[in-house]
Amino acid sequence: MGDELVLKTIDLTKHYGGVHALEGANFELRKGEHVAIMGDNGAGKSTFVRQITGVEQRTHGTVIFDGKEVAFSSPIQARESGIETVFQTLALADHLDVPDNLFLGREKTRFNWLGPFRLLDYKGMRKDTMAALEKTGVKIPNIHNTIEKMSGGQRQCVAIARTASFSSKLTIMDEPTAALGVQETVQVENIIRQLKEQGESLILVSHNMRQVFDLVDRIVVFRRGKICANLDIKDGSYTAEDVVTYITGAKTGAEY
Amino acid sequence: MSDTSQGTGGLTFDKTKRSWPSEFNVLLALVIIIVIFEILGQVLPYMKDQSFLFDTRDRFDSIFNEARLKIIILQVAIIGIIALGVSQVIITAGIDLSSGPLVAATAMIAMSFGQTELVNGFANPKAVFGTWAMDLPVVFPIVIALAFGAFIGAINGTFIAHFRIPPFIATLGMFLVCRGIALWWSSGNPISFPTEQYKAIGDGMMPVVWFLSLAVIFHLIMRYTVYGKHTYAIGSNEEAARMSGINVKRHKIMVYMIAAMLAAFAGVVLSAKASTAQAGMGEFYELFAISMAVIGGISLMGGRGSIIGTVLGAMVLGVIRSGFTYIKLDGSYQLMAMGAIIIAAVILDQYRQRIRA
Numbered sequence: 001m002g003d004e005l006v007l008k009t010i011d012l013t014k015h016y017g018g019v020h021a022l023e024g025a026n027f028e029l030r031k032g033e034h035v036a037i038m039g040d041n042g043a044g045k046s047t048f049v050r051q052i053t054g055v056e057q058r059t060h061g062t063v064i065f066d067g068k069e070v071a072f073s074s075p076i077q078a079r080e081s082g083i084e085t086v087f088q089t090l091a092l093a094d095h096l097d098v099p100d101n102l103f104l105g106r107e108k109t110r111f112n113w114l115g116p117f118r119l120l121d122y123k124g125m126r127k128d129t130m131a132a133l134e135k136t137g138v139k140i141p142n143i144h145n146t147i148e149k150m151s152g153g154q155r156q157c158v159a160i161a162r163t164a165s166f167s168s169k170l171t172i173m174d175e176p177t178a179a180l181g182v183q184e185t186v187q188v189e190n191i192i193r194q195l196k197e198q199g200e201s202l203i204l205v206s207h208n209m210r211q212v213f214d215l216v217d218r219i220v221v222f223r224r225g226k227i228c229a230n231l232d233i234k235d236g237s238y239t240a241e242d243v244v245t246y247i248t249g250a251k252t253g254a255e256y
Numbered sequence: 257m258s259d260t261s262q263g264t265g266g267l268t269f270d271k272t273k274r275s276w277p278s279e280f281n282v283l284l285a286l287v288i289i290i291v292i293f294e295i296l297g298q299v300l301p302y303m304k305d306q307s308f309l310f311d312t313r314d315r316f317d318s319i320f321n322e323a324r325l326k327i328i329i330l331q332v333a334i335i336g337i338i339a340l341g342v343s344q345v346i347i348t349a350g351i352d353l354s355s356g357p358l359v360a361a362t363a364m365i366a367m368s369f370g371q372t373e374l375v376n377g378f379a380n381p382k383a384v385f386g387t388w389a390m391d392l393p394v395v396f397p398i399v400i401a402l403a404f405g406a407f408i409g410a411i412n413g414t415f416i417a418h419f420r421i422p423p424f425i426a427t428l429g430m431f432l433v434c435r436g437i438a439l440w441w442s443s444g445n446p447i448s449f450p451t452e453q454y455k456a457i458g459d460g461m462m463p464v465v466w467f468l469s470l471a472v473i474f475h476l477i478m479r480y481t482v483y484g485k486h487t488y489a490i491g492s493n494e495e496a497a498r499m500s501g502i503n504v505k506r507h508k509i510m511v512y513m514i515a516a517m518l519a520a521f522a523g524v525v526l527s528a529k530a531s532t533a534q535a536g537m538g539e540f541y542e543l544f545a546i547s548m549a550v551i552g553g554i555s556l557m558g559g560r561g562s563i564i565g566t567v568l569g570a571m572v573l574g575v576i577r578s579g580f581t582y583i584k585l586d587g588s589y590q591l592m593a594m595g596a597i598i599i600a601a602v603i604l605d606q607y608r609q610r611i612r613a
Contacts, residue, residue, distance in 0.1 A: 076501045091499040093492035095559035096485075104489055105500030107482055116483040116510065 004031045005064070006170050006201045007052070012061035014047050021047040023225045025061070029170070032199040034192070036212040039222030040247055045205050048222065049174055053085045054078040066169055082169035086159050086176055098143040099129040102162050132165030136191045153184020160191050164200075171195060174205045189215060209240045221246040221253075229253035278553040278561075278608070282568040285551075286575060293579040300583060308582055324578060326461065332548070332574035333463035334529070335541050336567070337522040339548040340467075340474050341515030343566040346549050347478075348511050349491040349558025350416065350423035355519035355545055357434035358408055359538030362401045362523030364441040367533040370397035370454035371447070382448040384441075394453035398524060405520025406513050408434065413509030431542070438535040448532040458529030466525055468567075470518070475563040487511055491558025547594075548573055551601040555609065 007029040014022040022044045029035055037045045050056040052063060054072025063070050065081065072078040075085065092101050099122070108121040108128070129143055138157040140150070147155055156176060163171055173192075177185040192215050195202055206212050212219060213233060221229040221243065229246040230253060231238045245251040293308040306312065309321055316322045338355045345352045371380055373390035380390070408430060415426040456462070478484035486507050489497040498504050522541075527533040552569025554561025576597060580590045 075499055079501065087499075091493070091496040093489045093496050093559070095488060095492040100485060100489075104485075104497070105502045107485060109482060114481070116486075116507075117477060117481045119480055120482060120485060122480075 005029070006031050006033075006066060007203075008064040009052070010062040010064070012048070012051055012063065013059045014044075014051055014056065015059045020225050022051065022058075025222075025227050027220065027227065029201055029203065031201055032196075033218065034196055034202045034204065034216040035218045035220060036204045036206055036216040037220050037222060038206065038212065038243065038247060043222040043247075044225040045222050046174060047225070049085070049172055049203070049205060052078070053083055053172060079168075083172065084163040084166065084168040084170070085172045085174070086156075086163050087174055092147050092155060092159055092162075094148040095146055097146050098133075098140060098158055099125040101147060101158055102129050102132065102165060106166075128165070133161055136161045136164050136194055138187065138191065151184065153180050153187060156180060156184065157187055157191070160188060164191060164195060168200070170201045170203070172203045172205075175207065176204070177206070177208065177211065185211075209243065212243075213240065219243060223247065223249050223252075279565045279568060281608075282552055282565055282572065286568060286572050289572065289575055289579065293575070293582060296579075296583050303583065306582075308579060324582075328574040328578045329464050329467075329571070330461065331577060332570040333467040334522050334526050335544045335573075336467040336548065336570040337463075337470055337525065338519045338541055338545040339552075339566050339570055340470055340563060341518035342542070342545045343549040343552070343554050343561065343563060344474070344478070344487055344511050345423070345515045346546070346554050346556060347487050347491045347558060347561055348508060349494070349556075350508070350512070351427060351546070351556070352412065352512065352515050352519075353424065353427040353542050354408065354412060354430035354434055355515070355522075356538040356541035356543070357431050357438060358405065358516060358519045359523040359526060359541055360438035360533075360535055361408075361434045361441070362404055362520040363527035363533035363537050364438050364447055364535060365404055366397040366401035366520075366524045367447045367450055367454070367527045368442065369400055370394065370450045372449050372451045375449045380449050382446065384447055391451055394451065394457070397454060398457075398521075401520045401524045402517050405517040405523075408520075409513035409516025410509060412516065413512035416512065417505035417508040435535070438537075441535075444535055446532050446534045447527075450528065450531060454528055455531055456528070458525045458527070463525050463529060466521070467570075470521075471563055471567050478563050483507075483510070488559055491560075493559075544573065547598045547601075550598065550605065553605065555605055556602070557609070 005028060007027070009025055009027045012022060012025040012027070025044075025048055027048075037048065039045050047056075051058045054074050054077055057073070065083065070081065072081070078085070093104060096104070103125045108124045109118040110121050112118045126143070133140065133143070136157075138161050140154055140157065147158065150158070160173070160176060177188050180188065189211060192202065192204065196215075204212070204216060217232070217234050219229070219231045219233055220227055221231070223246070228249070231243065231246070246253065290309060297303050297306045297308050307321065309324060311319055311321045338359065342352050342355060368384035369389055369392055371383060371390055373380060373387055375381065383390070412427055412430055415421045416423050478487065486497065486502050489500070489502060490504055490507060494504060523538070526537060548569040549561065549566050550556065550569070551572050552561065552565035552567070554565060573594075576594065577590065580593065585593070
């Protein structure tokens with residue numbers, strides 16, 4: 001894993017008119033590290049994610065990704081550079097099946113000289129889909145069912161499998177289990193553990209204290225648009241109560 | 257498919273588990289409608305035991321009434337060509353109202369490049385241009401028609417994709433513009449006396465040949481190419497398509513261009529079949545084309561439906577029209593009944609989606 005930095009933000013700031021949604025965020029993520037971002041509603045978590053993934057343009061500050069200073073103008077650019085994001089609103093096409101969704105926008109094709117009318121390699125995509133889903137341990141009864149016929153958990157699993165099946169340098173998940181049942185949450189958490197084993201870097205935005213303590217190495221707490229704590233939870237020196245005191249503002253990290 | 261039929265943890269691919277395709281519903285409706293007309297032929301007192309589709313008077317070698325079968329498909333073939341394009345537009349959750357007038361405008365433009373110089377030894381009385389435009393090889397009018405269609409489609413698509421004008425409004429505007437072009441082109445005068453080559457495009461069952469071959473081509477394109485997959489993806493979830501890196505704007509423009517080129521080609525076929533082009537041609541064609549798509553199971557919400565469905569939808573419309581004539585229903589009643597059937601098809605479509613969700 002090493003100490004190589006995957007992502008570093010310096011003084012990352014976003015103002016919406018007079019609203020200071022994000023103020024001077026200094027954040028670091030090492031290769032293979034799983035970090036949770038926590039905080040109250042409106043604390044700036046999603047704003048932070050949106051600045052990194054190119055959904056919005058920052059007011060000022062620097063983002064260094066994979067050793068280079070970057071300014072993504074769109075999520076597609078961020079994805080091409082190696083940042084895969086699972087958004088709160090799932091980016092899946094309801095009327096298409098699992099392989100179609102997994103490969104949407106990057107289909108395997110044959111006869112590429114046909115331009116937009118190049119042929120889809122259904123068999124190849126099906127094989128890769130099976131491999132990708134097996135890798136992530138996702139259970140889906142029939143991959144040729146359309147997304148609209150699937151439960152919320154299955155949809156979330158497809159969305160995450162989609163993210164995980166393409167080699168990326170950084171995966172970002174914005175509350176991936178917020179709308180899921182117990183069983184489905186377990187499945188998503190298993191995928192996250194798998195990503196950890198494969199040495200993928202991850203930023204997890206979550207409200208679920210148990211989940212965060214189960215899954216990640218470090219918690220970064222946001223409060224009122226600023227980072228107010230950076231807690232290494234691997235050695236067990238912090239409890240859930242400690243984190244809550246930071247989230248509510250009863251306490252602020254020593255270095256802030 | 258032994259290598260994919262089983263997977264770990266309940267992960268399976270099983271062809272037999274695929275759901276009942278909605279095209280079967282349309283096929284079923286088609287059969288039911290035919291049966292109804294057969295029964296009406298027996299029951300109605302003024303029908304004297306006639307048969308709708310079968311040959312009861314031994315006029316043909318086959319057991320079917322071939323003349324009726326031919327008419328059924330011939331009368332929907334030209335609008336069917338338009339419907340192939342409109343289907344693609346509707347699958348992207350759009351709509352194209354400009355196709356009917358575009359048929360008229362292209363018929364006028366194409367035929368003015370497809371006229372013959374001498375009619376019975378005299379100069380063509382309906383000539384639009386000088387002798388330089390007379391007796392040109394038939395590729396000229398066809399290429400000009402397709403280019404005009406592509407141009408109109410590109411304008412439709414650009415307004416919809418780049419300026420975010422709702423498809424209904426953008427193509428409604430183009431509806432009027434195209435009808436205007438059709439009237440302006442020859443100051444409202446009909447254009448007639450095409451070359452033999454030009455006439456051959458719409459001769460006899462040729463419209464059916466065009467319709468069915470184009471249907472096969474576009475079925476394959478929609479089902480097996482990236483173009484088709486992206487068309488469905490955009491109609492299903494435009495945001496997801498954009499996030500996946502699909503160039504949604506460029507793709508939409510391409511879809512509207514293909515739809516308009518199909519309508520333009522329908523204009524050529526129609527004028528060839530009629531041996532004349534008139535500014536009032538293609539009235540209600542856009543609405544019948546949309547009806548074929550909707551009856552065929554293409555959802556107005558986008559993302560759902562197929563070219564096979566549209567072909568079946570066209571057949572349903574053809575059978576109904578033919579059936580109404582067969583039971584000697586007056587033309588005015590025919591229009592009313594057809595309107596009711598289209599609304600019923602949309603209600604059925606919404607009901608289908610609700611039970612699925």
